[in-house]
Each structure stands twice: as C-alpha cells, then as structure tokens.
Amino acid sequence: MKIAIVGCGNMGMAFAKSFLQYDLVKKDNLLLIEKSADRSEALKNEKAGVVVDTIGPHIGETDLIILSVKPQDFNSVHEALRAVIQPTQIVLSIMAGIPIAQIQEKLGHPLVIRAMPNTPAMLGMGITGFTAAKEVDSSSLRRVENLINATGRSIFLEDESMLDAVTALSGSGPAYFYYVVKAMIDAGKQMGFDDAVSALLVKQTMLGAYHLINTADKSLDELIKAVASKGGTTEAALRAFESGGLADTLVSGIKAAQTRSTELSKG
Numbered sequence: 001m002k003i004a005i006v007g008c009g010n011m012g013m014a015f016a017k018s019f020l021q022y023d024l025v026k027k028d029n030l031l032l033i034e035k036s037a038d039r040s041e042a043l044k045n046e047k048a049g050v051v052v053d054t055i056g057p058h059i060g061e062t063d064l065i066i067l068s069v070k071p072q073d074f075n076s077v078h079e080a081l082r083a084v085i086q087p088t089q090i091v092l093s094i095m096a097g098i099p100i101a102q103i104q105e106k107l108g109h110p111l112v113i114r115a116m117p118n119t120p121a122m123l124g125m126g127i128t129g130f131t132a133a134k135e136v137d138s139s140s141l142r143r144v145e146n147l148i149n150a151t152g153r154s155i156f157l158e159d160e161s162m163l164d165a166v167t168a169l170s171g172s173g174p175a176y177f178y179y180v181v182k183a184m185i186d187a188g189k190q191m192g193f194d195d196a197v198s199a200l201l202v203k204q205t206m207l208g209a210y211h212l213i214n215t216a217d218k219s220l221d222e223l224i225k226a227v228a229s230k231g232g233t234t235e236a237a238l239r240a241f242e243s244g245g246l247a248d249t250l251v252s253g254i255k256a257a258q259t260r261s262t263e264l265s266k267g
C-alpha cells in the first residue's frame, strides 16, 4: 500500500509512525507532504518517509491520502489536490469539523472517510471515531480501519454529525485531563510540595485510579464512595467542587468544543 500524508504535524506523524511500527507501509511508499521548512528538515533527518514540501503529481500514485492539516489550511490544499487526485484513491480526513460533503465538493472526489483521533495515537493508545461517504466500498473501509487501529482503538459511527461530539469528548479530551492534572499539581505546590514531588503524587494517583476504573467491579459512584469516608476529607473537597459547579463547568466546556466543531464545518 502507498500512503500520502498532507500535513505532518502532531497527528500526521502519529499516524505515520504507527503505520511504520506495524509494517503497514514501507518508508519508500510513505509520502510526507509538509509545508513547514523546520519540520520537513526534521522529518528528512529522521528518515520517516519520502518528504516533499508541496502537493504534486506524485501524490496521485498513492492508494490513500491522509489530510492532516489544520481545518483552516484545507483551503490552501484542496485546489492543488483536486488537480492531481485519481478516481480510485481514498481520502482520509482527520481535520476537525470539516464535513465529508464539503471535502467531496472541494476535491471533486467521492471517496472520502472522515475520522477523529486523539494524541495518545502517538503511543498506539488513541481512540478514533470514524465514518465514511456511502461511495466508499466496504473493503476500502476495512483497509482504512485496519490502519486506524494501528494508532489504538476505533469506533465506526453511522451518523456523521456525532463526529462533532467525538471531537469534543475524546479528540480534545486529553487536554481536559492535562488541565485537571495541572490544577492538582498546582494545589500540591500551594500546600508546600516542590514541583517534582507534587507531580509524582498526582500522576501516580491518576494512573492507579484509572486502572481501578477498569479493573474494580464498581461503578464510578461506588469508586467515589470508596474514597469518601463519611465526614472526612474527600467529602469536604467534593462539596467544594459541587458548590463551585465543577461538573457542570466541565460539561459546558465539552459542549462548547462540540459547538466549535460544528462552526468549523461552516468555514
């Protein structure tokens, strides 16, 4: 299989590295199109694939084109791509917010799959929601699904509009987690720990607690109850979270991300 990746930043390279790791593509068959001179130089030094800086006819020789530029950069990409794209090529877009119909129209090309991964894809621990245009046949869809699964797990969604919710929940989700971890580390520092000790206490707590979610035969409410002794310290913290509306704030933040994803689709 030959693959082209247009935009080799965080996500484009997370995909490229996962494919290479599982030998799903050979470096000679991996075309990396990257505009940034610095990044392109780094990719050349890493020998991550065949690195070029612009879209040209060579892209038409690949089986799959992955679009991993920022949504606002799609406008600077689609005309060049439209001129070289071949009828049997599959396009996989991971750009937030841009609907399949818009990609099809701008590229003049029906075979489009749309996916929303997240950054743990860099470790093969991502989760990707994806959907496809009805014109994509099931064998092509399965091949792309196998590629996506090299970056972690995946879930196929019939309803494309749910990709905005995937973007808000798991696409942006790692940042919410880091935000909470950072606030906890800051609290530790305010209570007198230095950075390293506070980070150790918080990170190991998050790691252990995450594994309990998956291994303890308990609901999240039961897990909370197992920590929060009656009249104890955890209850005091949870009461402060409730009165500050923390859970509601998180929910409204996630919905703001969903709204922004929908807005991106309107350009």
Ligand SMILES: NC(=O)C1=CN([C@@H]2O[C@H](COP(=O)(O)OP(=O)(O)OC[C@H]3O[C@@H](n4cnc5c(N)ncnc54)[C@H](OP(=O)(O)O)[C@@H]3O)[C@@H](O)[C@H]2O)C=CC1
Residues within 6 Å of the ligand: 006, 007, 008, 009, 010, 011, 012, 033, 034, 035, 036, 037, 039, 053, 054, 055, 068, 069, 070, 071, 073, 076, 077, 094, 095, 096, 116, 117, 118, 119, 171, 172
């Ligand atoms: N980061 C994330 O957590 C996630 C991102 N996404 C989606 O993935 C896409 C990429 O995000 P991310 O990897 O973080 O972004 P990055 O900015 O890290 O990567 C995009 C790269 O594309 C380059 N680029 C821009 N225009 C062109 C062009 N015409 N030809 C070739 N390369 C070009 C950029 O160069 P330059 O910097 O010079 O503009 C940049 O190096 C976005 O659409 C985003 O919505 C999806 C899921 C998660």
Ligand SMILES: O=C(O)[C@@H]1CCC=N1
Residues within 6 Å of the ligand: 096, 167, 171, 172
């Ligand atoms: O913030 C963004 O727009 C992208 C999409 C999901 C994660 N990062």
